Amino acid sequence: METIFSYCLTEPGSGSDAAALRTRADRTNEGWRLNGTKAFISGGGYSDAYIAMVRTGTSGPRGISAVIVENGSSGLSFGSLEDKMGWRAQPTTQVQFDDCLVPADNLLGEEGRGFAYAMAGLDGGRLNISAGALGGAQAALDATMAYMGQRTAFGQSLDRFQALQFRLAEMETALQSARIFLRQAAWKLDQQAPDATKFCAMAKLLVTDRAFEVANQCLQLHGGYGYLADYGIEKIVRDLRVHQILEGTNEIMRLIVSRAMLAERG
Numbered sequence: 001m002e003t004i005f006s007y008c009l010t011e012p013g014s015g016s017d018a019a020a021l022r023t024r025a026d027r028t029n030e031g032w033r034l035n036g037t038k039a040f041i042s043g044g045g046y047s048d049a050y051i052a053m054v055r056t057g058t059s060g061p062r063g064i065s066a067v068i069v070e071n072g073s074s075g076l077s078f079g080s081l082e083d084k085m086g087w088r089a090q091p092t093t094q095v096q097f098d099d100c101l102v103p104a105d106n107l108l109g110e111e112g113r114g115f116a117y118a119m120a121g122l123d124g125g126r127l128n129i130s131a132g133a134l135g136g137a138q139a140a141l142d143a144t145m146a147y148m149g150q151r152t153a154f155g156q157s158l159d160r161f162q163a164l165q166f167r168l169a170e171m172e173t174a175l176q177s178a179r180i181f182l183r184q185a186a187w188k189l190d191q192q193a194p195d196a197t198k199f200c201a202m203a204k205l206l207v208t209d210r211a212f213e214v215a216n217q218c219l220q221l222h223g224g225y226g227y228l229a230d231y232g233i234e235k236i237v238r239d240l241r242v243h244q245i246l247e248g249t250n251e252i253m254r255l256i257v258s259r260a261m262l263a264e265r266g
């Protein structure tokens with residue numbers, strides 16, 4: 001972790017349909033000249049280097065290559081920090097290439113394989129996003145357990161109401177089952193199982209949706225105090241919301257899973 005890279009795929013005009021990206025890299029005598037804009041880049045302005053998926057050939061995924069753009073390169077600049085609902089501890093900016101010059105050696109792997117590399121990286125990324133969501137939700141549940149033992153209403157602590165105990169049981173079941181499913185997907189990826197991509201997508205869909213629901217329930221169980229910044233629960237809810245959107249939205253996860261099912265059926 002000595003060198004921090006940003007992953008630059010999304011553009012203002014293409015997110016889910018990432019293969020429609022338009023940032024171009026044209027050959028020069030010394031390497032490549034980049035022109036275009038990347039959007040929503042995590043670490044924008046802070047990273048040591050940027051792995052940019054750029055168009056070096058015709059339209060579609062096979063015309064895309066991956067290049068490394070080091071910080072300080074001429075023609076590399078950044079938009080202002082995005083003002084986000086959550087993930088506010090982490091910078092997100094646009095990354096701009098204006099006749100940005102990159103040496104030939106900075107081409108990653110083979111020309112025309114950039115989209116395949118970008119997609120391969122997303123399997124592990126989706127596990128990572130899911131694990132983060134799970135951790136956030138578990139922290140919210142732990143805090144809620146403690147809070148419900150202290151807070152009283154109608155002469156007893158909140159954790160004495162059976163309706164609320166049942167919610168605790170449901171949340172515990174949701175998180176434990178999500179954890180097992182996530183570990184299975186991670187194991188599949190480690191084993192390079194043929195259905196690893198499908199399992200990573202299923203895990204991302206299931207874990208991030210459940211984690212958000214649990215965090216939101218935890219906020220509810222804190223009553224009005226859950227809505228105050230002091231208790232930290234509203235921050236978890238705001239932070240986990242984006243896990244359903246980035247690293248491929250949860251609609252795109254459904255697309256990946258259903259495509260794999262139909263391909264398996266033949």
Ligand SMILES: Cc1cc2nc3c(=O)[nH]c(=O)nc-3n(C[C@H](O)[C@H](O)[C@H](O)COP(=O)(O)OP(=O)(O)OC[C@H]3O[C@@H](n4cnc5c(N)ncnc54)[C@H](O)[C@@H]3O)c2cc1C
Nearest residue numbers: 007008009010014015016017040041042246247248249251
């Ligand atoms: C905080 C944050 C950090 C990010 N970090 C990075 C980063 O570091 N690098 C990077 O490259 N990107 C990053 N992203 C971008 C993120 O991956 C995209 O926002 C995401 O892929 C969705 O793209 P979009 O915003 O263009 O939405 P769109 O693609 O415009 O989608 C809009 C809506 O339409 C739905 N939709 C689109 N196509 C379909 C379809 N075929 N079927 C059904 N529904 C569909 C989507 O699910 C969504 O609900 C980040 C985003 C955020 C918010």
